[in-house]
Amino acid sequence: MQDRPEELPTQAQPEAQAQAQQPLPLPRPEPTPGPTPGPTPASAYGSPPVYPPAQQYAYGQPPGFPPPSGGKGTAGRAVLWAAVGAVAASVLWAGGIVVLGPLGDDPDLAGYRAKANLCSAVDYSALRSEYAEEDNAPTHxxxxxxxxxxxxxxxxxxxxxTSSYADAYLSVEMDLHKTTDPAPEFTAVWSEYGQRYEDYEVEEVSGLGDEAYLVTEDTTSGTGTSGSRAVTLAVRDGWMTYQMSWSAYTSSYGTTTPPEVSEVSRWVKTDTRSTLENLRSD
Structure with missing residues (x-):
């Protein structure tokens, strides 16, 4: 006949049950070694902040909270943290839905079509009043x-x-955004362009698309023998964004000086209107 296990005394049974109900503390995993720190890459807006490598706390308590230590009230705290986690997950999920926004919106391309060779649609007739020599091999x-x-x-x-090198440069870009409305970012970038560099001036232009901004710079000295001048016209029409940019260094002009920013601005506005019309009709 086998010996029966000794039964616990009646008065000790509640204490044994309480101990059995307490969750055992889960082992804290060892931190995963991160990559060897390297030099921080350069950024146009300054070096990004350096953060320590993230620690993995799979299934354990996050940093800052003590691990379960047993005793009265442990189960209640576990339920509390589970509830907090569920609420946080719900907030993040709801936030994700807000960030993503409604899906399936049809892009408003305002009749524009992409061009494999944008140079074939660029009209810079107004600028040709200053730059008579045509570029027979533009880059696109x-x-x-x-x-x-x-x-x-x-x-x-x-x-x-007779010019051996270019006296000035013209660049044109058109983007057709097909999944995201570019309006908020376009307004932020171009209306506040002067925040980047103190030499730039920004002017809102009416009559071009849904919104347009003229950005100019003039760093030439009083004699006009050093420095540079630049003009950029940025246009948004629906989900289409466009920029035409002119720039020139006084050193490229030799004994003469580049045209005034105000004059080039008129030329760029005229050429932008005709170029946008070409991009809709082609």
Missing amino acids: NSLKHKAIDQSYCSISLKTSS
């Missing part, structure tokens, strides 16, 4: 994707055929 490239179509063109501007 393009990108097509389900999220965005991009077209780019770069043109060298010469005042005459």
Whole structure:
């Protein structure tokens, strides 16, 4: 006959049951070694902040909270943290829905079509009043994707055929945003462009698309023999964004000086209107 296990005394049974109900503390995993720190990459807006490598706390308590230590009230605290976690997950899920926004919106491309060779649609007739020599080999490239179509063109501007190098440069870019409305970011970037560099001035332009901004810079000295001048016109029409940019260094002009920013601004506005019309009709 086998010996029966000794039964616990009656008065000790509640204490044994309480101990059995207490959750055992889960082992804290060892931190995963991170990569060897390297130099922080340069950034146009300054070096990004350096954060320590994240520690993994799978199934354990997050940093800052003590691990379960047993005793009265442990089960209640476990239920409390589970409830807090559920609420946090619900908030994050709701936040994710807000960030993503409604899906399936049809892009408002305002009749524009992507061009494999944007240079073929760029009209810079007004600028040609200063730069008579035509660039017979402008640079262009393009990108097509389900999220965005991009077209780019770069043109060298010469005042005459005797110019050995370009006297100024013209670049044009058109983006067709097909999944995301670019309006908020476009407004933020171009209306506040002067925050980046104190030499730039920003002016809102009416009569071009849904919104347009003229950004100018003039760092030439009083004699006009050093520095540079630049003009950029940025336009948003629906989910299409466009920029035409002109820039020139006084050193490229030799004994003469580049045209005034106000004059180039008029030329760029005129050429932008005709170029946008070409991009809709082609």
